[in-house]
Amino acid sequence: MKRLLAIIPLLAVTLSYSKDRVQLKEFRARFVNQKIIVNPNFMSTPSPFLGDWHFVKEKKGKYEPNYSKEVPTSYAGQTGTIVAVQAPEQVFERAPDQSDDAYVQYGEAIVRLDSGQLIQTALYPTYLAREPGDEPSDAFMLVSIREKHKQEANSLAQKLEGKSLYLTRLTRVYDMGLNTANIQTLRAGVGHSEAEITNAPLLTPIPVVDTRYSADRDITLVVLQLPDGRKAVYVVGCIEDTLPQKRACASTSMPSYLSDREIEAVRAGSAFIGMSEAALYMAMRFPEHTNEALVGHTQLVYPTMYIYLDENKRVVEIQSER
Numbered sequence: 001m002k003r004l005l006a007i008i009p010l011l012a013v014t015l016s017y018s019k020d021r022v023q024l025k026e027f028r029a030r031f032v033n034q035k036i037i038v039n040p041n042f043m044s045t046p047s048p049f050l051g052d053w054h055f056v057k058e059k060k061g062k063y064e065p066n067y068s069k070e071v072p073t074s075y076a077g078q079t080g081t082i083v084a085v086q087a088p089e090q091v092f093e094r095a096p097d098q099s100d101d102a103y104v105q106y107g108e109a110i111v112r113l114d115s116g117q118l119i120q121t122a123l124y125p126t127y128l129a130r131e132p133g134d135e136p137s138d139a140f141m142l143v144s145i146r147e148k149h150k151q152e153a154n155s156l157a158q159k160l161e162g163k164s165l166y167l168t169r170l171t172r173v174y175d176m177g178l179n180t181a182n183i184q185t186l187r188a189g190v191g192h193s194e195a196e197i198t199n200a201p202l203l204t205p206i207p208v209v210d211t212r213y214s215a216d217r218d219i220t221l222v223v224l225q226l227p228d229g230r231k232a233v234y235v236v237g238c239i240e241d242t243l244p245q246k247r248a249c250a251s252t253s254m255p256s257y258l259s260d261r262e263i264e265a266v267r268a269g270s271a272f273i274g275m276s277e278a279a280l281y282m283a284m285r286f287p288e289h290t291n292e293a294l295v296g297h298t299q300l301v302y303p304t305m306y307i308y309l310d311e312n313k314r315v316v317e318i319q320s321e322r
Contacts, residue, residue, distance in 0.1 A: 020105065020125070021103040021104060021105055021125075022103065022104065022125050022128065023100065023101055023102065023103055023104075024085060024086075024087060024098070024099070024100055024101075024102050024103075024104060024107060025100035025101065026128060027085040027104075027107040027109075027123050027128070028085045028100065030127075030128060031082045031085060031109060031123060031127075032082055032083070032084065032085060033081060033082065033083075034081070034082050034142055034143075034144075035079060035080070035081055035142070035143040035144075036079065036080060036081070036082060036111060036132075036140040036141065036142055036143065037077065037078070037079050037133075037140060037141045037142075037143060037146060037218075038050070038053070038075050038076050038077065038078050038079075038080070038111075038113075038119075038139075038140055039076060039133070039138055039139055039140055039141055040073065040076035040077070040217075041073060041076070042136050042137040047073065048070075048072060048073055049070035049071060049072060049073060050070075050071045050072070050073055050075060050076065050139075052121050052122065052139035053071040053075070053119050053120065053121050053139065054066065054067065054071065054119065054120050054121075055068075055069060055071060055117070055118065055119055055120075056110055056118035056119060056120045057118070058118060063084060063086060063108075063110045063118065063120065065120060071119055075113075075119070077216055078113050078114065078115065079113070079114050079143065080111040080112055080113035080114055080119075081111065081112055082109050082110065082111055083110050083111070083112045084109075084110040085107045085108065085109055085110070085123060086098060086107065086108045086110065087102055087104045087107065087108070088104070088106065088107070088108050088122075105125075106122050106123060106124050106125065107122070107123040108120050108121070108122060108123065109121055109122070109123045109140075111140075121139040121140060122139070131145050132145070133145040133146065133218070141218060146215060146218055149213070149218055149220070150213055150215065152220075153211065153212075153213035153220040154213070156211055156220060156222075156236070156239065157211035157213075159252075160208045160211050160222065160239070160252070161208070161211075162208075163207075163208050163252050164205035164206055164207050164208060164252070165205070165206050165208060165222070165224060165234070165239065165250045165251070165252060166202075166203050166204065166205060166206075166250065166251050166252070166253065166254055166255070167200055167201070167202050167203070167204075167206060167234075167250055168202055168203065168249065168250070168266060168281075168282035168283070169202065169266070169269060169281075169282060169283055169284055169285045170249045170281060170282060170285060170286075171234060171237075171249045171250045172196060172234075172235065172237075173196070173197050173200050173224065173232040173233065173234050174193060174195040174196050174197060174232065174233045174234075174235070175195045175197055175230065175231075175232065175233070176231055176233060177195050178193060178195040178233050178235075179193065179195065183217055183219050183235055197226075197230075197232050200226060200232060201226070201227060201267070202266055202267045202269075202282075203254060203255075203258075203263050203266050203267055204227075204267070206224045206225065206226060206227075206232075207224065207225045208222060208223070208224060208225075209223040209224060209225050209231065210222075210223040211223070219235060219236070220235075220236040221233050221234065221235060221236070222234040222236060222239070234250065237249050239251065239252070255282075257276075257278065258276075258278075258279055258282075259279075261275075262275060262276065262279035262283075265279065265283050266279060266282045266283040268283075269283055269284060270283060270284075271283060271284060271307055271315055271318055272315065272318075273315055273316065273317070273318065274314055274315060275314065275315040276313065276314060276315075277309055277313040277314070277315075280300075280307065280309075280315060284302060287300035287301050287302050287307070288301045288302065288303065289301040293308055296310060296311035297309065297310055297311070297316070304320065304321060305318060305319055305320045305321070306318075306319040307319075
């Protein structure tokens with residue numbers, strides 16, 4: 001079974017990269033000899049196998065997929081080196097051109113694990129425009145990216161030492177029983193955990209107790225001390241003092257662009273006529289759907305109401321009880 005979002009890179013090829021086909025030499029120049037880490041599954045349901053990986057057999061310098069057995073999830077976290085990039089073979093078609101100048105829609109990365117075993121996964125053109133491992137759904141991560149994330153976590157820990165965070169509805173915090181197995185999906189805003197805390201005080205300074213980085217899961221966790229004595233875990237998505245989009249997940253100070261009335265609305269999880277779009281999302285999270293309404297107006301669809309924004313991104317109408 002493929003990961004929940006495994007198809008996204010295919011759909012994003014023409015949007016995120018200038019060409020829908022690339023030459024094998026581009027993949028080879030970028031990835032051959034790169035050290036990588038096998039990522040765990042990114043799926044809505046558990047699986048004993050890594051859906052984006054296959055075993056490989058080497059024959060006379062060529063690599064062929066071995067579909068006789070699946071790659072178990074225990075391989076997640078293993079490191080290896082990309083030793084070759086091939087054009088994928090298609091069923092009932094002649095052998096593909098494997099020359100450097102051959103154009104492909106995607107490549108096959110052949111990875112020799114440090115244990116000596118060979119496995120393969122797909123390389124998408126989007127990987128040439130960004131670093132594999134920056135998205136939770138990526139099948140692998142470059143070792144260099146993990147080191148970068150570790151350095152970023154250390155910098156964040158220094159920034160947050162002795163500080164407090166101001167949370168909004170966009171900030172998802174969890175109790176200390178959070179299961180790390182689904183943290184990657186939670187970090188991407190997909191899925192749900194019974195450990196989520198829904199009654200943490202918003203836009204109120206919550207002291208930071210600790211900032212931790214897990215190399216195994218490549219995640220940064222911020223531990224908070226709630227006023228009622230509980231500790232909460234924030235899976236870092238964004239912590240900024242200011243954001244150009246004015247949609248703060250968590251900040252180290254009260255967002256200066258919020259009015260007093262908007263602050264109270266965010267704390268209460270409510271909306272009012274005249275409220276800004278930024279404050280609305282901080283109070284109620286993002287809508288289920290967004291539709292174009294009257295000219296210049298936008299309809300935001302929430303579970304129990306419709307909210308309309310005007311051309312200035314201010315709430316102009318609220319229709320309750322859908």
